[in-house]
Amino acid sequence: MRARTRLAVGAAGALTTVGLLTACGAAGSSGTEAPEQAASGAGCDPVAGDELVVLDDDKKLQDTDNVIPAVNADVATPQLVAALDKVSAALDTPKLIQLNKAVDVDRKTPAVAAADFATANDLTAGIAKGPGGRIVVGAGNFSESQTLAELYKITLIEAGYQVTVQQIGSRELYEPALEKGEIQVVPEYTATMAEFLNTKENGQNAQPVSSPDLDKTVAALKIAGDRAGLVFGAPSAAQDQNAFAVTRAFADTYAVRTLSDLAEKCSGQATVLAGPPECPQRPKCQAGLVQVYDFKAGSFSSLDAGGPQTKNALKTGAASVGLVFSSDGALAAG
Template identity: 70%
Template structure:
């Protein structure tokens, strides 16, 4: 979806969880100064820097948008589901960050990045042969969906299917095609898909997703049953709203979680950046205020996890910005 030395995905994946999402070590552990304590109500002014880190959502503001294979029920044989579930079993958020980096930063094709990942993780080892036949895997029109669709193709090909990947666009286009069997498989996001199906069934329905992945997937499967869709196992990888700061900001103020951000940085100097709708969306600015008690001094209208927000962080014009949890920017450094 959404730079530095080229490193093996297999090698970096093992250490990425510690270095990508949690940011830095204890204050002073690498010769840095102790965190600066902002005066009450003063907030935390932006700190320019190249490396971005995502602050931990320690109170679970965001719902469980785990990646999950969505399958037309007629195609959902045990062998097909088992092949797709093997992708879910090895795909976590740090690995997905590195896959996105391989395409968005290192400029590999989605096919090459997926094949390197499959080889490094032994994905096709011991795949059970299915009944065969033709399978079309749909993909959204963004990097991450294209990569995962290629991973699904690799798995299903190993299971004996003749597989084509077709980029279809947004959910409003590919979900009906999945229901009709025009495509048989598509990578999805549990909470987002659950609310999409929920809204199709009843535009005024109460939300069914939550931060709990098991509850969310249970609701998703119930909704899928009504429209002829099945779902495989959810991956540990989640793509959701995340709030990023520069590593230098994190080290200066001792901020690694959203709770620490609210405790230490509420005040006039703190600038939040994101898309214009962030000011009204419950999982953006209002959620930070209500769940964490964060009070920012100002809001900068930029984009949703795009180049404007990342440039604002790196240039020191915003303190914290909305950058999605699997963005390739977290692998730079």
């Protein structure tokens, strides 16, 4: 589904969510763990199952990464920003999951999925006309970004603009194009973009400006945007974050619904954590689980970042808990 850089670190069977959706990101190989994260106790053996559930990040390990429109300041008229904010107002995480399912599971094009969503949610109602002109909406090289760009296109056309969508690639390519005005609008993510601009200006070791508090993250993002010639619209309720998942059978067997539950009941030798190779040392992944929750897995299985390998390991009983993405279309119930 995606190929994009997250703050921390793209199957068969329905997946549903338990509570709020969360995030992760550190190195290791199958059956290994960071020495300081050695586990004691029995732990929780993996339990195979076709349905996955996402555990609630009840202590807020992850920063907020809500979808937000980014705009070149030269074209950011009140009417243009208001049209983009219509998309933000209509989106939440369950709806974003359904949009991704339409494209990644049901194989609709991003344009068709966006048009269906716009009709179902009366997206163009009440949009005021702007000054018009040509607008290029950039999109990242993953389907969610392309679908969001198509939603922006729909509202901007209603506002009187001539709009095209252009797939640019990674943030390292499209953000400079946005600053230069080569593209005028792009769908972004609050915490990820805040840290991208922060490290771009202040270096890779800059003190983080994002947090689990959305208002604080957006405030920091807008300050950085002002210096870069960028304007940000309203954040949506939809988040695309990393998340820790288990099978429904695992959750029921061990009565686990939150990451605190996982830490309390499943720290120990039998518990297998699956994720990308960089997970064990990352502060938003295994290292963060140790620091924030005192969760200590018995072993780590180096697989992929929210991809088919990790999901398959959970479903086949090779892993107890694994990294997925909170807006993955596979999370759609039914």
